[in-house]
Amino acid sequence: MVLKIDSFPVGDLQANCTIVYDDESKEALIVDPGGDIPTILEKVKGLGLKVKQIYLTHGHFDHIDMTGQLEKDLGVKTSIHPADVPIYEKSPQLMMMMLRSRAPLPTMPPVATHKEGDIFKVGPHEGRVIHTPGHSPGGTCLLFDGILIAGDTLFRGNVGRTDLPGGSWETLVDSIKNKLFVLPDDTRVICGHGSDTTIGYEKRRSPIL
Known part of the structure; x- marks a missing residue:
């Protein structure tokens, strides 16, 4: 049983949506779906995945847009760190402000919450929540064996x-x-935007050092 990762950019700001799944059981977790539901559903169907949940690394609109619709399409729930629930709920206002749009504001559906140390299972594989505030109060990363889904906490050669x-x-910096x-x-x-990196590379190249 092998843990598989499919990460791809979605939405106007090209945030990375990541699908984590077990190649045998086909159980899957969707991280930061952003706004491209058709592409996500096409991948889920094409791989024959059984999505268990949607996981949000933080509450900014480019990572959560259309989450409510995807919940309905897949029949699953979404979770986020409680410190980012207010940001999640107000994300449409921030989106409209940044995009200078006057479109009607959507209402974000209620979400479940996760915290430091919580475990998300995909088949036999376990992902552990690491609370990494700084980019936002409730920013988190999800650590599987040797793989860190970092949201906007850490980028290649940069930080959130x-x-x-x-x-x-x-x-x-402390996180x-x-x-x-x-x-x-x-x-x-x-990373939440751009290409992958490694912890070792960032130790040598990150501007915070």
Whole structure:
């Protein structure tokens, strides 16, 4: 039984949606679906996946857009860290402001919550929640064996922005140094935007050092 990862950009801001699945049981978890539901559903159907849940690394609109519709299409629930629930609920306003749109504001559906140390299972594989505030108060990463789905906490050669409501540069640096840089250097990092990296590469190249 092998853990499979399919990560691809979605939406206007090209946030990475990641589908984590077990190649034998076909159980799957969708992380940060963004706004491209047709592509996600096509991949789910093509791979014959049984999606168990939607997981949000944080509450910014480019990672959560259309989550409610995807819940209905797949018959699953969504979870996010409780500290980001207010950001999740207000994400449509932020989206309209940043895109300078006057379209009607959608209402975000209720979400479940996850916290530091919670476990998400995909077949026999376990993903552990790591709370990494800084980009947002409730930002989290999901660590499977040797694979870190980092959301907007850590990018290749860069880190998440901290100038949005609830962001903190000092908190982000602390999260990265004390929670992510303690992981093995060969840990693969799937970033919320852009290409993958590794913990070892970021230890050598990250501007926070």
